[in-house]
Amino acid sequence: MLVDPARGYDLIGDVHGCAQALxxxxxxxxxxxxxGVWRHPQRMALFLGDIVDRGPRIREALHIVHAMVEAGQALCIMGNHEFNALGWSTPAPPGSGRQFVREHTPRHAxxxxxTLEQFEEHPGDWQAFLTWFYRLPMFLDAGRFRLVHACWDxxxxxxxxxxxxxxxxDEAFLxxxxxxxxxxxxxxxxLLRGTDMRLPDGQTLTGDDGITRAFFRTKFWEEDPQTYGDIVFQPDALPDEVARMPLSESEKSMLLRYxxxxxxxxxxxxxxxxxxxxxxxxxxxLDYSAVLYGKLVAYRLDQExxxxxxxxxxxxxERPEALQ
Known part of the structure; x- marks a missing residue:
């Protein structure tokens, strides 16, 4: 996707339905x-995806971003939550063992x-947005700068x-x-979820969200990591004894480095x-946990x-805006 390298851009992190903050x-x-469109006389907004899910005003947030994109005032790349929404709504291919691309498990539900509740009385609106999600690129490479929701590989x-x-x-890819x-x-x-690594010795970790995982998110840029603690990149810290454990040479070789x-x-x-x-x-x-009473963050990019x-x-x- 082409962008004007001479223009000023405002890069905006995960909105997650926090329309008032946006x-x-x-x-x-x-x-x-x-x-009906948010405009700037010299600048353009670039959204990093994850407009949907979790927040109280998802439909409103989508309309704001969509209107800006359609008017040429913004671009938006795909986040894992837009991809997940498409997967939730799309039948799985034969041989996958699934009914839908994104299985309708209690966790996924x-x-x-x-999102589904807020569009319950607007089914046509929701179908139109699902169609629009296919127009969101998985990445943006402007030469001098790049955007991707989670990880550049x-x-x-x-x-x-x-x-x-x-x-x-397209749907075949999905x-x-x-x-x-x-x-x-x-x-x-x-690209949309990032890099991760299995916890050693069959261990699991239960995060603040209540979900128990056998993997943890990792950095994809560390030049010379030595321990698990050197590469962890998630809100939930590793137990001290795990963080101090040395990485094996095979584990180091699997790491991505930007x-x-x-x-x-x-x-x-x-x-x-x-x-x-x-x-x-x-x-x-630029994701600073807006929907968890954090910050909705932008970076004002010029020629640097x-x-x-x-x-x-x-x-x-503010609390009335964020997740209830």
Whole structure:
């Protein structure tokens, strides 16, 4: 997808239905609503996906972002929650052992519940948005900077471009993601969910969300990690005894590394907290847990080639707005 490298951009992290916070952030960034669309005279918004699920005003948030995109005032890439919504609504291919691409398990039902409830009286609206989700690219490469929801894997992205040059997938790709180990499954899991590693010795970890997992999310940029603690990248810390355990050479070899000399990369997805800041001079996460009473964060990108800590902007999400 082509963008104007000379233009100013406001990169915005995971909204998750926090429409009121999005309006306050756009106002703070100098956008004004004209003819039903939020516009800026010189700048353009770039959304990092995950507009849907969890929050109280998902339909409103989608309409804001969709209107901006359709009017040429914004671009939006796909998040794992948009991909999941398509999978929830799409029959699985023969031989997958599933009824839908995203199985209708109790856990998956909880994740999409607020979205489905808020569109219950607007089925036509929901179908239109599902169709629109196919127009959201899996990544954006502007040369000087890149956007992906969770993780930039150059090899997978190069392969994806061969079949989908603009990064926009179709139903065949979505259905292919239901087949474990398929190319579509690997692309979805890596680009939209990130990298992970199995906890050692069959251990599990129950997070603050109440879900017990055998894997933990990992950094995809650490140059010389030595222990599990060096690579963990998630809100839930590893137990101290696990964090101190050394990585094996085979585990190190499986890690992805986004080099320090690569173009600036902006991601969402990771539920960060605290004061927004770069992870490295060429890497920033803009997801600061808006729907958990955190911050809805933007980065004001101009002509710089390294991320400026002074150019983060945000609004605090007030409790009536966030997850009830």
């Amino acid at each position: 309006v306050r952030l756009l106002e703070a960034l100098g956008y004004r609503q004209q003819s 909880r994740m999409i519940r607020q 150059a090899e997978l992205i190069d392969s994806l471009r061969g079949a989908y040059p603009d990064g926009r997938i 259905q292919g993601s239901a087949l474990p180990g398929s190319f579509a499954s690997r692309v979805f899991n890596r 080099g320090a000399k690569e173009p600036m990369l902006f991601v969402g997805h990771y539920w960060r907290s605290g004061r927004p800041a770069p992870i490295r001079p060429n890497l920033a996460c 080639t390294r991320i400026d800590p002074r150019k983060f902007a945000w609004v605090e999400v």
